[in-house]
Amino acid sequence: MARAEVTLALAIRNLTVDDLPGCGWSGGGLHLDSVAAELDRAALGEVDYVAVCGPAGVPVAIGGVDFAPFSDAGYLWQLAVHPLLQRCGIGTVLVGGLEDRIRARGLSRAELRYEQHLEGNRAFYERLGYTPYGTAPDGWDEQLPGGETRRYETVCVKMRRALPR
Numbered sequence: 001m002a003r004a005e006v007t008l009a010l011a012i013r014n015l016t017v018d019d020l021p022g023c024g025w026s027g028g029g030l031h032l033d034s035v036a037a038e039l040d041r042a043a044l045g046e047v048d049y050v051a052v053c054g055p056a057g058v059p060v061a062i063g064g065v066d067f068a069p070f071s072d073a074g075y076l077w078q079l080a081v082h083p084l085l086q087r088c089g090i091g092t093v094l095v096g097g098l099e100d101r102i103r104a105r106g107l108s109r110a111e112l113r114y115e116q117h118l119e120g121n122r123a124f125y126e127r128l129g130y131t132p133y134g135t136a137p138d139g140w141d142e143q144l145p146g147g148e149t150r151r152y153e154t155v156c157v158k159m160r161r162a163l164p165r
């Protein structure tokens with residue numbers, strides 16, 4: 001089998017509502033509705049929501065930082081890399097871009113949560129210097145293939161990292 005490698009130039013910019021139809025890979029319709037609502041909060045300055053884009057300007061990863069939950073830290077959430085492009089380093093670029101947004105507001109700590117059973121997420125965040133410090137119950141509505149909605153309940157691990165200047 002022939003093999004080839006490509007280098008991808010990535011840019012980080014704010015996610016816009018016009019990007020959303022092309023972001024179905026990040027979750028179902030309910031998820032995109034919630035991202036649209038977060039873009040309204042972004043317009044008010046409560047959150048930053050970013051897109052990591054390839055050369056065509058199309059998002060290949062998206063995620064947000066919420067400044068409401070903590071007065072002294074930014075809370076990273078809703079991170080997603082296009083499934084076809086996972087484990088290429090793009091998630092690392094996304095977290096770095098979100099951490100820059102935290103620093104830009106004069107804050108020096110990042111917080112996040114991941115679902116306890118997702119060991120790959122733990123490996124990803126620990127590799128980036130995040131430390132676990134407890135667990136918390138969490139839950140959200142999810143859409144089933146038939147279209148109906150159900151409540152999903154889970155346990156998340158809380159992690160944080162002091163951001164170097």
Ligand SMILES: CC(C)(COP(=O)(O)OP(=O)(O)OC[C@H]1O[C@@H](n2cnc3c(N)ncnc32)[C@H](O)[C@@H]1OP(=O)(O)O)[C@@H](O)C(=O)NCCC(=O)NCCS
Pocket residue numbers: 078079080081082085086087088089090091092093113114115118119120121123124125127
């Ligand atoms: C978690 C996620 C954002 C990571 O982004 P990514 O682009 O795949 O991560 P990177 O390529 O920058 O880093 C990869 C490294 O993280 C760790 N990692 C990531 N996913 C992993 C997995 N499933 N299993 C084990 N290690 C994993 C490994 O150390 C890996 O390095 P390696 O490939 O050399 O072993 C991405 O996989 C994703 O979108 N997952 C689905 C949605 C999700 O879980 N979001 C996070 C919610 S908290």
